Amino acid sequence: MTRLQGNVFNIQRYSVKDGPGIRTTVFLKGCPLRCWWCHNPESQSKGIELAINPAVCVECGGCWGVCPHNEPVAECTGPLADWAHCTQCGECVEVCPTGGRTMMGSLMTVDEVMAAVLKDRLFFEDSGGGITLSGxxxxxxxxxxxxxxxxxRQQELRTAIDTCGYCQQDDLLSVAPLADLFLYDLKAMDEQTHREHTGVSNTRILDNLVALGKVHSNIWIRVPIVPGVNDHASELEALARFASTVDGIRRVDLLTYHQLGSHKHERIGKQGSERPEAVPTAEVMQSAAELFRSHGLTEVHVS
Ligand code: SF4
Ligand code: SF4
Incomplete structure (x- = not known):
């Protein structure tokens, strides 16, 4: 029995995109990167934070009434939040009748996470799936x-870690013997491009991947193909060439950029970036896949 706690912002059952088979994906909070195309900006901060969803607000005024930072108003004007003064106290969440206000993230023990994922053991066994830790x-x-x-491991569940690779190398290598699969994100090989679009250098990410490949033989590389970042020949060539030199890589997934999630920044009181509307065409994705295959990476998937 372990009471070790983590900050979890979602547990998604029946996922088929986070590794083989049917999986339960546990999303943990906190990320050192700030990719502008992130689908889950509410996962970036390490803390528990308020999110509002205007789509389900019925303008009852409950949240406005309890917030210690609001002046009383005669008429509710919707689920506005005074983000500048919000202390993330959660009072407004307690009174919202529709789920228009929620706290993103909650502290869970290992035992609580295990109780949630073990409900799906039968699906894992039938499909070859398991649990994926993501963020x-x-x-x-x-x-x-x-x-x-x-x-x-004690429960004999298959495990995967979905990582951006930006972490202490000792930490990464310490979990390697406990994980059956790594889903390892690569965004750009050009250091300046990487820094500009994710907020951090790629040096640690690349070094960590090389080190991981020496001790783990089941790594799937995931490359989001993003307009203006890595959808051009020189970047794709550099990514494919690098991936072909790393040990342990069993598969490459090329993920087509899309705009989903672009509205989420506003829900947590943050400003998102302007996003290009154009998405990579099927031809661009297929020729990127061919490029990776030409470097000897035989299992390349496009989604
Ligand atoms: S969480 Fe923020 S908006 Fe909600 S009641 Fe507390 S201070 Fe006000
Ligand atoms: S409490 Fe919920 S439903 Fe009522 S005004 Fe606030 S966000 Fe809307």
């Missing part, structure tokens, strides 16, 4: 990741 960036909470993975 945010799960390695922001390395001790909790080790705790969950160790508990999964």
């Amino acid at each position: 945010g960036e799960p390695m922001v909470q390395p001790e909790f990741v080790r705790g969950v993975l160790a508990a999964c």
Whole structure:
């Protein structure tokens, strides 16, 4: 029995995109990167934070009435939040009748996470699936990741970690023996491009992948193909060439950029970036896949 706690912002059952088979994906909070195309900006901050959803607001005024920072108003004007003064106290969430206000993230023990994922054991066994730790960036909470993975080992559940690779190398290597699969994101090889679009250098990410490949033989590389970032020949060539030199890579997934999630920044009181409307065409994705195959990476998937 372990009472080690982590900050979890979602547990998604029946996922078929986070590794083989049917999976339960546990999303942990906190990420050191700030990719502008992120689908889950509510996962980036390490803390528990308020999110509002205007689509389900019925303008009852409950949230406005309890917030210690609001003046009383005669008429509710909708689920506006005074983000500048919000202390994330959660009072307004308690009174909202529709789920228009929620707190993103909650502290869960390893045992609580295990109780949730074990409900799906039958699906895992039938489909070859298991549990995937994702985020945010799960390695922001390395001790909790080790705790969950160790508990999964005891239960003989298959495990995967979906990581951006930006973490302490010792932490990454310490979880390697406990995980059956790594889903490892690569965004750009050009250091300046990477820094500009994700907020951090790629040096640590690339070094960590090389080190991981020396001790783990089941790594799937995931490359989001993003307009203006890595959808041109020189970047794709550099990514494919690098991936072909790393040990342990069993598969490459090329993920087509899309705009989903672009509205989410506003819900947590943050400003999102302007996003291009154009998405990579099927031809661009297929020729990128061919490029990776031409470097000897035989299992390349486009989604
Ligand atoms: S969470 Fe923020 S908006 Fe909600 S009641 Fe507390 S201070 Fe006000
Ligand atoms: S409490 Fe919920 S439903 Fe009522 S005004 Fe606030 S967000 Fe809307």
